[in-house]
Amino acid sequence: MEKSKNLEKFLGLVSDEKSGLLEKIQWRQANEAWRERSGKIALKILRKLRDNKSKDQFPSSQKELATLLKISPQQVNKIVKGSENLTIETICKIENVLNIHVFEYEMV
Amino acid sequence: MKIVHTFITGLYSFKYDEQETNELERLFDDWNDFEFLEEFFDNHKNDLKYFGLTVESAIEETINEANLLDKLLLDIAESNFQTLDAIFKPLNNLEFRAVILSKQKARRRWLRLYAIKIEPNYYVITGGAIKLTHTMQEREHTKNELLKLEKCRQYLQSEGIFDLDSFNELDI
Numbered sequence: 001m002e003k004s005k006n007l008e009k010f011l012g013l014v015s016d017e018k019s020g021l022l023e024k025i026q027w028r029q030a031n032e033a034w035r036e037r038s039g040k041i042a043l044k045i046l047r048k049l050r051d052n053k054s055k056d057q058f059p060s061s062q063k064e065l066a067t068l069l070k071i072s073p074q075q076v077n078k079i080v081k082g083s084e085n086l087t088i089e090t091i092c093k094i095e096n097v098l099n100i101h102v103f104e105y106e107m108v
Numbered sequence: 109m110k111i112v113h114t115f116i117t118g119l120y121s122f123k124y125d126e127q128e129t130n131e132l133e134r135l136f137d138d139w140n141d142f143e144f145l146e147e148f149f150d151n152h153k154n155d156l157k158y159f160g161l162t163v164e165s166a167i168e169e170t171i172n173e174a175n176l177l178d179k180l181l182l183d184i185a186e187s188n189f190q191t192l193d194a195i196f197k198p199l200n201n202l203e204f205r206a207v208i209l210s211k212q213k214a215r216r217r218w219l220r221l222y223a224i225k226i227e228p229n230y231y232v233i234t235g236g237a238i239k240l241t242h243t244m245q246e247r248e249h250t251k252n253e254l255l256k257l258e259k260c261r262q263y264l265q266s267e268g269i270f271d272l273d274s275f276n277e278l279d280i
Contacts, residue, residue, distance in 0.1 A: 004227060006227065006269060006270060007226060007227045008218070009228075009267065009268055009269050010111075010226050010230070010232075010264070010269045012213035013111055013264075013267055013269065014112070014113060014120060015110045015112055015123075017110065017112050017113075017116050017120065017123070017130075018112075018113065019112050019115065019129075019130055019132065019133050019134060020114040020129070020133060021114060021115060021130075021132060021133040021181075022185070023192055024133070024136065024137070025178045025181060025182060026135070026182075028140060028194045029127045029178060029179070030173075032175070032272060032277060039171060042141050042142040042143070043142050043164060043167060046142065046146040047164070050135060050146075051152065063124065063182070067272075075200060079145070080142060081141050081142055081143050081144075082140075082143075083140075083141075085228070085264070
C-alpha cells in the first residue's frame with residue numbers, strides 16, 4: 001500500500017542509528033535464572049547500605065563497600081544493578097562485610 | 109533529539125540529546141536495574157502504602173512485569189498477524205491502552221510506555237513511567253512525560269509531520 005506523504009516525511013526523519021534493545025532482551029531471557037538470584041542479592045546490598053546510612057554506620061555507600069571488598073566502585077555498581085554473575089567467593093565477602101545473609105544454607 | 113528504529117516494524121523511539129540511549133531502550137534498562145528501582149520505590153514509599161507493598165515486593169513485581177514486557181516485545185516482533193493498532197488501544201482522549209490476552213498476567217501492571225501515533229500501525233515512543241497513581245498529573249515523574257510528549261509533538265510539527273492527535277499508552 002502506498003505510504004501517505006505524512007508517513008513518508010516521518011520515515012525520512014528516522015536516523016540510521018541502531019537500537020541495542022533486541023540484543024539486551026535476548027541476553028536477559030537467556031540468563032533469566034541466575035539474574036533472578038543476582039537481583040535478590042543486589043537488593044539486599046542496596047537495602048543494607050541504605051539502612052546503614054540512616055544509622056550513620058559503615059559502609060553506607062557503594063564507594064565504601066568497594067573499599068571493603070577491595071574491588072572498584074564500578075564493579076560494585078554492576079553488582080547492585082543485579083546484572084553480575086557473582087562468584088561464591090564474592091558472595092561470601094559481601095555477606096561478611098555487610099553482615100547479611102544472602103542465601104539460606106542447608107546442611108546436607 | 110532524533111528518532112530511532114526499534115526492532116519492531118512500525119515502532120520507533122525518540123532519543124533525547126541528554127540521553128545515551130533511545131527512550132524504549134532506556135526504559136527497559138531502568139525497569140531491569142535494581143539500583144534504579146530501589147531508589148525509585150524508596151522515594152515513592154508513601155504511594156506503595158496504597159498498594160500494601162514494601163519496597164522489596166514492589167521491586168519484585170516490577171521485575172516480573174518487565175520480564176513479561178520483554179517477552180511481549182519479542183512476540184510482537186515475531187508475530188505475523190498482530191499489528192501495533194491491536195496492541196495500543198484508547199483509554200480516553202488522552203491515553204491509549206494495550207490490551208493483551210496473555211497466558212501469564214503480571215500481578216502488578218504499572219509499567220507504562222507512551223507513544224505518539226503517526227498513522228495506523230506507526231508509533232513513536234516518547235517516554236514511559238512506573239505509574240503509581242490514577243492520573244499522570246498527580247506525580248512529577250509522570251507529569252514530566254506529558255511535557256516530553258508536547259516537546260516531541262512540537263518537534264514533529266516543526267518538521268511538517270502531524271500525528272493523529274492522540275497520546276497512546278501501552279499496558280499489558
